[in-house]
Amino acid sequence: MIDATFIQSGHARLAAECGGSGAPIVLLHAGVADRRMWSNQLQWLSAEYRALAYDRRGFGQTAHADEPYSQVKDLLAVIDAMTSHAAILVGCSQGGRIAIDTALAYPDRVRALVLIAPAVSGEPDSDDYPPPIQAMVEELERAEEAGDLDRVNAIEAHAWLDGPLARAGRVGGALRELFLEMNGMALRSEPLGTENEPPSALDRLRLIKTPTLLIWGDLDFPDVQQRCRQLAAALPNARARVFSGTAHLPNLEQPTEFNRELRTFLSQLRG
Numbered sequence: 169m170i171d172a173t174f175i176q177s178g179h180a181r182l183a184a185e186c187g188g189s190g191a192p193i194v195l196l197h198a199g200v201a202d203r204r205m206w207s208n209q210l211q212w213l214s215a216e217y218r219a220l221a222y223d224r225r226g227f228g229q230t231a232h233a234d235e236p237y238s239q240v241k242d243l244l245a246v247i248d249a250m251t252s253h254a255a256i257l258v259g260c261s262q263g264g265r266i267a268i269d270t271a272l273a274y275p276d277r278v279r280a281l282v283l284i285a286p287a288v289s290g291e292p293d294s295d296d297y298p299p300p301i302q303a304m305v306e307e308l309e310r311a312e313e314a315g316d317l318d319r320v321n322a323i324e325a326h327a328w329l330d331g332p333l334a335r336a337g338r339v340g341g342a343l344r345e346l347f348l349e350m351n352g353m354a355l356r357s358e359p360l361g362t363e364n365e366p367p368s369a370l371d372r373l374r375l376i377k378t379p380t381l382l383i384w385g386d387l388d389f390p391d392v393q394q395r396c397r398q399l400a401a402a403l404p405n406a407r408a409r410v411f412s413g414t415a416h417l418p419n420l421e422q423p424t425e426f427n428r429e430l431r432t433f434l435s436q437l438r439g
Contacts, residue, residue: 169187169214170185170186170187170210170211170214171186171187172184172185173185173186175222175245175246175249177237177241177242177245178233178242179233179234179235180231180232180233180235180237180242181230181231182222182223182225182230182242182245183223184203184220184222184223185203185210185220185221186214186218186219186220186221186250187210187211187218187219188215188216188217188218188219189217189218190216190217190218191217191218191256191438192218192219192220192250192251192253192255193217193218193219193220193255193256193257193258194220194221194222194246194250194255194256194257195209195210195219195220195221195222195258195259195263196222196224196243196259196260196262196263196267197221197224197227197260197263198260198261198262198263198328198416198417199261199262199263199287199354200261200324200328200329200347200350200351200354200416201347201350201354201417202223202224202227202228202229202350202354203221203223203227203228204228204346204350205260205346205350205417205419205420206221206258206419207221208419208420208423208427209221209419209423209426209427209430212427217256218250218251220246222246224239224242224263224266225242226357227350227354227357228350228353231357231358231360232357232358232359232360232361233360233361234360235361236361236364237362237363237364238363238366239266239363240266240269240270240273240274240366243257243266243267243270244270244274244277247277253279254277254278254279255278255279256278256279256280256281256282256434256437257270257271257280257282258284258430259281259282259283259284259286260284260286260417260419261284261285261286261416262287263286264284264285264286264287265286265287267281267283267286268281268283268288268289268369268376271376272369272372272375272376275375275376275377275378278378279378279437280379280380280381280433280437281379281380281381282380282381282430282433283380283383283399284383284384284417284418284419285383285384285385285388285392285396285416285418286382286395286396286399287395288369288373289365289367289368289369289370290367290368290369290370291370291395294389296391297390297391298333300332300333301333301389301390304323304326304327304332308320308324308327317352317355317356318352321348321351321355322348325347325348325351327389328347328415328416329343329347329416329417329420330387330415331385331388331416332389333387334387334415339415339421343420343421346420347417347420373399373403374403374404376403376404376405377404378405379405379406379433379436379437380403380406380407381406381407381430382396382399382400382406382407383408383409383411383418383426383429384396384408384410384411385410385411385412385413385414385416385417385418385421386410386411386413386414387413387414387415388414388415388416389416392416396408411425411426
């Protein structure tokens with residue numbers, strides 16, 4: 169059974185869902201989603217593990233609090249609410265960035281990492297895009313400047329769900345509706361508080377000794393794919409898997425194949 173709960177961190181109440189028993193696993197959502205992107209994985213993981221997915225500040229059912237905060241400290245509050253031991257962290261995009269930062273700052277609290285197209289703290293924004301992607305970026309900037317959040321949401325669905333070089337609307341139906349709802353809520357969230365930026369992780373990746381699984385899709389942004397290849401080379405105990413015909417959220421697009429890959433990795437940890 170999956171139970172809804174709230175976890176206190178500072179003045180924020182982090183909305184979460186948790187189920188099962190066994191080794192603790194925390195699922196960290198992308199910056200264009202919320203904890204609902206993990207609904208499929210949360211269900212099957214809870215049959216063998218203690219699995220939890222939570223909404224970060226400003227996403228889903230978690231409101232911003234008017235205070236300085238740390239994403240890593242919020243995650244530690246979540247881990248502490250689950251266990252006194254180390255947890256397995258499964259993070260997508262910005263969720264992966266937070267997982268990496270936590271593994272560097274508190275290595276004794278992280279048993280293993282599963283990183284899906286992760287961002288990396290300290291990495292500069294890319295400014296070298298192919299012309300079609302550059303046109304999309306400029307269209308997004310115009311929509312943001314005009315305050316047209318529906319248009320922003322639609323462009324980001326093309327960029328992150330379909331893939332920036334794929335056909336707009338490649339992914340349709342319930343998955344697209346879910347993306348637009350999750351990202352739409354985040355776009356309209358009242359921005360309060362200030363995030364304390366973590367130190368750059370770029371030059372410290374070799375310090376992460378924990379077993380790591382890296383996953384990304386071959387329809388994702390070219391710079392994201394390049395970053396993943398660099399991470400695979402930099403992390404001492406990592407293996408990589410590229411999902412064909414998938415963009416930034418492979419666990420949503422290809423849940424059966426994603427779950428199979430994750431199950432294999434977790435079984436190897438137990439072995």
